[in-house]
Amino acid sequence: MSALADAPRTAPQDNAGQGRILLSLPGIHCAGCISRIERDLGDHPGVQSARVNLTLKRASVDAAPGVTAAQLIDRLERLGFEAHELDPGILSRGASARQERDLLLRIGVSGFAMMNVMILSIAVWAGAEDATRDLFHLISAAIAIPTVGYAGQPFFRSALGALQGRRLNMDGPIALALILTVAISLYETLQSGAHAYFEAVLMLTFFLLVGRYLDHRARALARSAAQELAALEVPRALRLQGGAQAEVPVAELAAGDLVLVHPGAGVPVDGEVTEGRSEIDRSLLTGETLPVVAGAGARLSAGEVNLTGPLTMRVTAAGRDSSLHRMADLVAAAESARNRYTTLAERAARAYAPTIPLLSLGAFIAWMYVSGGDLRLSVNVAVATLIITCPCALGLAVPAVVTAASGRLFRKGLLIKDGTALERLAGVDTVVFDKTGTLTMGTPVPDNLDTHPEDALRVALALADASAHPLARALAAALRARGLTPASVDDLREAPGYGVEGHWQGMPVRLGRAGWVGAEHAATTGAYLGLGDETRSFTFTDALRPGAEEVVAALRDQGKAVWLISGDVAPAVEAMARRLGIENWCAGALPRDKAARIEALQAEGGRVLMVGDGLNDTVALSAAHVSISPASALDAARASSDMVLLGRDIAPVADAVRIAEASVRRIRENFWQSGVYNAVFVPIALLGWCTPLWAALAMSLSSITVTLNALRLR
């Protein structure tokens, strides 16, 4: 990790002496994308090779040490693809990838063993007798016993672990069934008996391993997604020590240290400004879209962004005392309530796990009594019951659906971070949106350019180009998009915290705050242009996130109550609510207010989906029944939400709710299917009519129908 911390934005070095950069590409979907991206990245100087993985929507690039991810991301954005950097240290073959390969190996071994034993068994079912049948059973035993010993290990280990903890999980009955079946089949073979269940035991192992593998894969994907996103930002600060600057991790700062914050950088810790003057964007903390002026003595909190001028600040609180940490405590308190959720699979397993051994024990005792102490017959019936009731289809019922659903959601650009999120999402009846950064892009767009003459616009463009302020940048981008060229303005100078000034045709011109330019302050967010004595105002609105209108409309069509809760001022929130057709809105909400509102909604029996991105949303995100945040959100917000929206478009949220409901419906259907199948076959097994042929047929039939039902998910 230390090598990573030293160079978070450049390529880390590996043994071959070159850097590997990993990029997440949420927007790719076809062969054309692959070749365009690979060719374009290959053209970048210093890049040796680039390879796109469409399944994981990632590109891995081998490049010379000087190449940074930011350069490649820029290149891809120009090509029209959204890209985020990922942390290769976390993604490289970890324990999870090894486990996945291990499971695949076991599936392969049990699958091939099953095929071979099945060929031999078909001969037995077709009527092989005497020495031939015994020979076939012996060969089957020689294949099946080592296979079960190897492939069944995950079940044995998990059952043993549960027994040591004096619990009974689903693997207990499975392990019991595997061992008993192999034992009785071996005994029957040695006694030249007619029935051996070797193919059934291998089939059981195979199907259960497939279920286990799907489950593992879904979990591993979710876990790595959470990690790779969390690894994006390493919080660092520039500490001033005896006139020299040193970049240090935020964790090393102590109260009293002096920290330099460049324009455009985030404020790393809580503190007080000692020197400099600038404007501060607090939208991630409070949801306010208007920047706030900060001079000497102003208090800053971690998570705010410095906009125009360099600031020196004295750290007042670091580590446990900082506002960030206090927020984390609130989040932890809110989360403990949610962790009590039990999934459908857990509830099914709890009801089912003790039933299986009890039923087969009952069959054993009953047959001992009926047959007058025929041990061999009774054990045979008990084993047949065990095989039939074993939750083969049940093991597939949930993972197959979850895999299908998370695959669909991933293709729509949604990553599921938490295993139970899909089920929780299905029960949602109220959706709460944050405004800034969630329903809007958090970037302003000028809306009154047509009211100004071209000369003024060209001067404004020249002035705006000289500043890094978000309003100036937005103005410059919008003016350029109209095909305007900047006027020639001399003596350009930025006054941090105020604006930009210069001379145009001998006349002093200024672009900046109303008071500084000498203009009347308008009601909305604005920048002001002064041309000599004349003043003009540019007003801005926040650009709507693509898909915002669709997502609200779609959720209302689905009968959900939609809320807008924002920390921004009332007029801005009301305008947004009216524009999107949201009836319930509330403005000026502090982080605690947001969480309180959500708790109130949930106390009334609602189940709330919270969609938010800011630090002020984190408590609300953890308090809600289920939560989603965009990839552009802060670390803290992403960490406390259950799903992450990878693309810029927010419309997939409505699809996600629909798909979650459909998948929970499928899971229930699958449980019903296995239930019906058990209701039919358990009496047959109890009556002693269940031959190995029946067991094999019933098992594969139910597993296949359950899987097909899961694939029906659209």
Next chain:
Amino acid sequence: MDVLVILIPVSLLLGGLGLAGFFWTLRKGQYDDPEGDARRILNPDYDDAPAARDDDPR
């Protein structure tokens, strides 16, 4: 039934071959990007030097 002496070893051998093939594909990382590999075949560019990825699946 003498034919069994030949047929059973042959069937076991074929099964073993299949298993060995599966191990080989697994080791070569052929399940790392099933979707991308399925689409790459539609790509008009000819790949002269497909990347060797035997011991590094990602």
